[in-house]
Amino acid sequence: MGWEGFADVASAGPWRQWREARPATSVLHFDTAAAGRSSIATLRAAASHAERESVVGAYVAQAEAEPVIEQGRSDLASLLGFPAAGLAFTESASAARAALLAAWPLRPGDAVAVTPSEWGPNLSAFAGVGLRRTELAVHEDGTIDLAGLAGLLAEKPPAFVHLTHVASHRGLVQPVTEAARLCNSAGVPLWVDGAQAAGHTQGPAGADVWYGTSRKWLTGPRGVGMLAVAERWWDRLQIADNPLGRSALRDQASPVRMLESAEANIAGRVGLCGAVREYLDLGPARVHKRLAEVGALTRQALGDLPGWTVHGSPAAPTAITALLPSQDQDVAKIRARLIAEHNIVTTDASPLRAPGEMTRPMLRISPHVDCTAADLAALRAAIEALG
Numbered sequence: 360m361g362w363e364g365f366a367d368v369a370s371a372g373p374w375r376q377w378r379e380a381r382p383a384t385s386v387l388h389f390d391t392a393a394a395g396r397s398s399i400a401t402l403r404a405a406a407s408h409a410e411r412e413s414v415v416g417a418y419v420a421q422a423e424a425e426p427v428i429e430q431g432r433s434d435l436a437s438l439l440g441f442p443a444a445g446l447a448f449t450e451s452a453s454a455a456r457a458a459l460l461a462a463w464p465l466r467p468g469d470a471v472a473v474t475p476s477e478w479g480p481n482l483s484a485f486a487g488v489g490l491r492r493t494e495l496a497v498h499e500d501g502t503i504d505l506a507g508l509a510g511l512l513a514e515k516p517p518a519f520v521h522l523t524h525v526a527s528h529r530g531l532v533q534p535v536t537e538a539a540r541l542c543n544s545a546g547v548p549l550w551v552d553g554a555q556a557a558g559h560t561q562g563p564a565g566a567d568v569w570y571g572t573s574r575k576w577l578t579g580p581r582g583v584g585m586l587a588v589a590e591r592w593w594d595r596l597q598i599a600d601n602p603l604g605r606s607a608l609r610d611q612a613s614p615v616r617m618l619e620s621a622e623a624n625i626a627g628r629v630g631l632c633g634a635v636r637e638y639l640d641l642g643p644a645r646v647h648k649r650l651a652e653v654g655a656l657t658r659q660a661l662g663d664l665p666g667w668t669v670h671g672s673p674a675a676p677t678a679i680t681a682l683l684p685s686q687d688q689d690v691a692k693i694r695a696r697l698i699a700e701h702n703i704v705t706t707d708a709s710p711l712r713a714p715g716e717m718t719r720p721m722l723r724i725s726p727h728v729d730c731t732a733a734d735l736a737a738l739r740a741a742i743e744a745l746g
């Protein structure tokens with residue numbers, strides 16, 4: 360199917376309902392990789408919880424919401440392939456990563472193996488705790504070379520391998536399941552950054568550690584992150600007891616629950632649990648297939664846009680597309696003008712996202728399942744008009 364024929368599919372059935380379940384807007388959203396659009400039901404669930412806090416008291420409301428949050432914990436854990444007791448809520452993917460780095464048995468000078476496309480802030484966080492970086496061999500499209508990984512694990516095993524499952528800055532999906540198989544048999548833990556993967560692609564089967572966020576492809580509220588640790592690591596986590604007595608959680612649930620932030624956006628967690636239910640009801644495999652299709656059609660629609668080139672493999676099964684300016688267009692200005700003059704939201708993606716392979720800003724386009732050919736045509740025309 361050419362991208363122009365895409366409207367017939369997108370303007371009917373579940374994807375149309377997906378759009379209709381969200382607040383009506385004249386804004387075209389191509390910015391899910393920054394933050395997705397929550398459904399009205401998700402927004403209401405979060406708002407009702409916030410109101411309930413003011414009616415009965417914040418901690419009473421939290422206790423009332425416990426069954427909803429536990430159901431969400433268990434839904435998320437089974438999607439990701441971890442036990443429910445091994446999943447903790449935080450405020451963001453970055454907060455989750457910080458909690459994990461603080462708790463993991465690491466020593467300064469330990470090596471972490473990463474790909475050249477690694478998310479920049481992860482690299483800074485690793486350097487911040489004194490880790491050494493080892494680079495994984497990759498194929499031309501940026502996916503890891505599994506034979507190279509096997510060689511590294513055999514010859515010079517790092518303290519852990521870290522993969523960003525779905526890259527933030529371009530179409531790139533790492534073969535996490537295959538990498539997990541190799542890491543497991545070598546006894547080297549695999550950490551997976553799933554910030555762009557949750558709700559976008561399949562779970563990280565076999566990973567030892569996973570972390571991500573609510574607000575992107577799962578379209579949950581902002582201010583909520585998640586982490587998960589495989590049971591085989593629970594006893595090795597170094598977790599300081601909390602003076603307010605939360606150490607009971609260590610025995611009742613698991614040490615991983617001690618990594619959950621006590622002061623938290625509970626309304627956001629309630630909203631996320633509803634968003635996860637919506638995703639499960641739609642069918643994760645169907646959503647993933649649709650997002651891959653939306654990405655492919657975006658790349659088709661924009662592939663020959665004068666003055667821009669699509670960066671990364673057009674075949675990557677992701678809805679994230681990066682447009683690299685071929686002249687010296689000012690990407691930040693173009694993004695601002697797309698909003699101000701065309702009601703279109705995109706991302707100005709700075710090289711800090713992936714300093715190992717980005718040298719200049721790109722315009723990131725990341726629609727969700729409801730994207731239509733008319734949306735893509737409007738985006739194309741708007742970018743063309745701006746040069």
Ligand SMILES: Cc1ncc(COP(=O)(O)O)c(C=O)c1O
Nearest residue numbers: 451452453478527552554555572
């Ligand atoms: C690949 C990746 N990792 C981590 C993060 C950080 O997520 P958060 O903003 O929830 O900390 C992002 C955010 O864009 C991301 O794209």
